[in-house]
Structure formats: structure tokens, C-alpha cells
Amino acid sequence: MKITIAGESKEVADNLTIQELIVEEKVESPLYVTVAVNEEFIERAAFDSHRLKDGDAVEFLYFMGGGR
């Protein structure tokens, strides 16, 4: 199936879970990433159970602590 990640289209396995996508995408600091699917945040507790669907738009939001 096709999903978009950060606006870019990508072919992934059907029924992939968010947790599997996090691993596949080698997401940095995976324990602290915020995930949105179709403009809704997904609770961390649901990363293992939430299965992605064809056409889903996924965003990873990362902590960035610098500034000074």
C-alpha cells in the first residue's frame, strides 16, 4: 500500500503498524517521537496496535531542544 511520510509518498507493507514503521524508517529517539496520522496524534500505547491504511498521511514530530 501507499502512504505518505512527511508529505512524501512511500510504498510500505499492508497493515503495517506504527511501531513497525518507526523501526523501518529508523526514526531517531523512537521512544520520544510524536506520531500523527491524518492530522491526529496517536497515543504511544497504540503504536503497536494501530495499523496503517492505504493513503494514510503519517508525520513524525521530533523534540528539538536547542536554541541558545
Add this chain to the structure above:
Amino acid sequence: MAFTNEQLERYSRHIILKEIGAKGQKKLLNGKVLIIGAGGLGSPVALYLAAAGVGTIGIADADVVDLSNLQRQVIHTTADLGRKKVESAAETMRAINPDVTVNPYYQFINSSNIMELIKDYDFIIDGTDNFAAKFLINDACVMAKKPLSHAGIVRFAGQLTTVIPGVSPCYRCIFKNPPPKDAIPTCKEAGVIGAMAGVIGTLQALEAIKFLTGAGELLSGSLLTFDGLEMAFHKIKLPPRGAGCAVCSDNPTITKLIDYDQPVCELKKKD
């Protein structure tokens, strides 16, 4: 208040813009912005807001200028080494534009001083470098209903969002709690390209100017990310404010400010 001839000339490139005009320039001159952190992000914000003629600019920091700062903290010079950052920054801002009243605050923010610091300002800029400060600023601004530009940078990346309390999602809507210490690399550990502070801080300055003048659409309800290696901006639309947020929902569970426990070296380190 009428413009002097000097002001008409100084601000001519603003006044000619239909989104700003003489009216908008007056709003800038009457505007009050507080910059928290006189470092990487705070430098371009302070430089551009002073040049733009924002009438009152507060700047808060309890650090002194260190050699490792000068790679990105462009408001300070080599001659300022060892000086209080807020004094060095205030001097530069006043030299750029004598129209501006600069209020330097030689202090780090905490739960007992932040409400007093932000209360007289129209717009707050988060230019800090640690999660304890970023969450504290967010919560205080939500509680005091002060619009805020949040930003963060690391390596070749940066991001920002504008929070309009009660209207658009806050920092805590995205990131519920600070990560444990050392879980996320800081600029000191991971590095940061100096120009990234320029890119993201300048965008924060632009948001302050747009907020004060009413020009355009604010970056509220979205997180704008920038990847300097790919040269790519990406705007992430955020879910609506509140629903599950501990501080900005209609029934918040956080009603008192929190001083998160960050190791002293994290708060005191000179970057």
C-alpha cells in the same frame, strides 16, 4: 503619534508594504516583545525586531558571552567575551535603532519569576536551549494567555510553531512531557550549524512582526520544520487545540508552573 522625518526614512521599506503601511509601523513602534534567551535564536530575533522598530523589547538571560557562542550568537562580538549577554545584546539593539526601548533582564526564568516577566509583553519568543525552559515558557504563556513563538534547533535542522493560547495547539499538545535528561541530544552534544539559528530565529522575528501588525497568516496550528541539508521546509498541520492537553485543554490538569529537574550543568552551560 506622528512619524519624524527620520522614522519615515528608516521605516520606508515597511511603510511601502501594503500589509504593513504607516498603520502597521505604528503598531510595531507600540509593540512589546519579550525574547527569552539571548543566544543563537535570540540573536537574530533581537537584531531584526530592533531594526524593525518594535518599540519595547525585553531580553532575558543570565549567561555571559563565551567564545563557543560566537559561531552562531551573532548579536555578540569577540569584544563582548565575558560580558552579560543581555547587556551586550541591549547595546547592539540600541545602536541599531534608538527608537527601541530595550529592557535587559539578567536572570534565568523559573516558575517564580516568569509570570512577572511576561506580563507586560504582547508576544513572547522562546529562544532557550533546554526542555525545562521550553515547557515552562509554554505553560506560563498558556496560563497568562500570551502568544508565543516556540522554536528548537539541532544539527542542520530546526522547527517552530506559533501558539495562540485558547485558539491554537500549544507545545504540550505536541509533546506531552519533557524527555528524560540526556535522552535527546542537545546542541552542545550534537552540534548545530550557526546559520540554522539565523534561519529559525529570523522566522520567529517574522512571526512577531506579523502578530503585531496583523499581516498574513500566523504559523499557529502548524509546526514548520526545516532541513538544511535537504534545503526543505515542511509544514505539519497539527490537530486542534486542547482535547487531551494537560495545560491548554478546557479542563487542564496542570494549573501550576513546574520547574522540571534539569541538571545544573544543563541550565548553566554556556551555549
